[in-house]
Amino acid sequence: MDYKNMKFKVANGTDRGLCCGGCCRSDHQLNTYDWLADVVNDPDKTDLVEVQFKNTRKGYYHNVNNLQLTKGDTVAVEASPGHDIGVVTLTGRLVALQIKKANLKSADDIKRIYRLAKPVDLDKYEEAKSRENDTMIQSRQIAKDLGLKMKIGDVEYQGDGNKAIFYYIADERVDFRQLIKVLADTFHVRIEMKQIGARQEAGRIGGTGPCGRELCCATWNKNFVSVNTNAARFQDISLNPQKLAGMCGKLKCCLNYEVDNYVEAAKRMPSKEISLHTGDAEYFVFKTDILAGTVTYSTDKNLAANLVTISAERARTVIEMNRRGEKPDVLEEERHRKPADKPIDLLANADLSRFDKNKRPKRQNNNKQKADKREAAAPQNGQQPRKEQPRQREQQPERRKQKPQQRAQEGKNDNNANRPRRENQRRQGSQPGNGQQQK
Structure with a gap:
């Protein structure tokens, strides 16, 4: 079979198509994985079909017209009175097992499937669904005016709009006979009241749990x-x-998800009431890690003193030794004992004078490199390398100690002494024959 050229179409609420390996849409909270979806010509196949409605309500129906139904098809089913609109969530042999799980003993509870939903049915269904929120708010006010201690959590209209189901929460028994009369006169539909608990209400409303994920009761957990x-x-x-x-x-x-694993693991742990006796002290249970299989003991019954963590097997071994009148030297096993950690000196290999080093040698190294380059370039040009003149700062170290006024006076004396020499140089430079024109 050429799978590359095949085009699969996922079924949804309005379009018919193939279903993905027995799965259905993710918004079906009561979805059941159909692991028999790929079985062809099943001899035990029945005409029973599971249809889901809004949120957690679903029912089981007979496909008396032998319609080719797949998961995700929107169908019109029998209701009392009128008809309802739902989505097919399961077909085949698994529906009989779901009926047995739902404990439906009466055959009257299983009604018929009329047809695939038509556009007119879907339009009427959407119109009835759009009235649910306003009806819920108005019905809450009516219940408050009647003084009833109840909370209406949700309202669900039937697919044809002739019936409305009111889901309410109440801690005590409520007499809502007067409420039904008022609601029927107000909304002109048939009224049905269903009591739900706080968990069902949270599942219908939805939200995010402390774990950061969507509530389990709003996604998959309905039991x-x-x-x-x-x-x-x-x-x-x-x-x-x-x-x-x-x-x-x-x-x-x-809290119930992992409690069975903890109960089984706790059977392998030693009793918390038994203390361990060794050659040096008596140890009491301080805390236990059930899944890791470790026990922490303390030498004080009420405080954390000289804590020692050992495995459950080691604890049971010590208990058996104490029953025989024997006491081990230490509570830990020899192969698990770790040598005592010695204090570490962080400055043992550190040089404390690393911050006192002078940074001047770097400049000297740079001057040496420049001098080496000039000496290497001097023989090529046929010239003698010019000797590095010492800095004036090094030639006259005593001048640094002089005051600023003395240094200024010395500068004036040097200028006066060199003035005749500069005048002679200027006169010689102005004479013809020195590369200048005579004015």
Whole structure:
């Protein structure tokens, strides 16, 4: 088969097409991976289809018209009254297993699929969906005026707009018979009330958890299991209500994810009530790392003193030795003992006079290099290398000690002494024959 020239089309809510290896759209929170999607001519194939609606609501229907349905198709299904619009999320043999998991014992709960959704159905569905937010806000005000201790968290309209489901939260039993009458007169639809918990509300609203990721209840977790503080105790987590509570105000569901591993690992750890006796002291359990399999012991029962960390196997070995009346010399194993670290002198190999060095030798080296270059170039030109004249600063070291007034007076005397010599040079230069024209 030539896969290079084949064009696959991912199914979505409006267009029909191939599905990616049993997967479905990422916005389907209750999506089930269909690992039998590539099975052709399955003898156990049924006409049952799983259809998902808004958020966490889904149902199971019979494909009585033998429609060619794939995951992602938008269909019109039977409802009471009228019809509803949903998306196909699962077909084939796995639907029967999902029905068994949902514990649907009555055959009346399984209705029919009418047809693939038409553009008219989709338009009516979008119109009903756009009224949900305003209906929720208005219904909250009505419940407040009636003095009911409840909170309406979400509203879901049926696909044809003839029915509305109100999801509410309440700590106590609420008599909402009067509320139903007022809502029916206000919105002119059939009213259905469903009570949900704080976890379901957080999943419907969504948000970001303390871990930085989207809430599990808003993405994939829809089967909520009770969480208690024992899960935090098994994992040695501090019983801080602010850290253990999630966005819903209840204990985090993720506390149950790894508790089984901690329970199994804790069985291999020594008891915290047993102390270890050695030749030099008695050690008490200070802390344990369950997953790493290490135990830290202290010589004081209430404080961290002379802490020693050993493996769980070593701790059990010492316990057996104590039961036989034996005491090891040290708590650690010989091969795991590390020599005591000696103090390190950071200035042992450092030169303390490195900051006192004079930087003048660098200039002398540069002068030497220049002199060497001139000496190397002198034989080529046939000239004698010019000797380096000592600096005037070095010839007259005593002049530095003189005062500024004395040095100024000496400069004037030198100019007066050299004035006749400069006049003679000027006269000789102005005579003809010296390369200048006579005026």
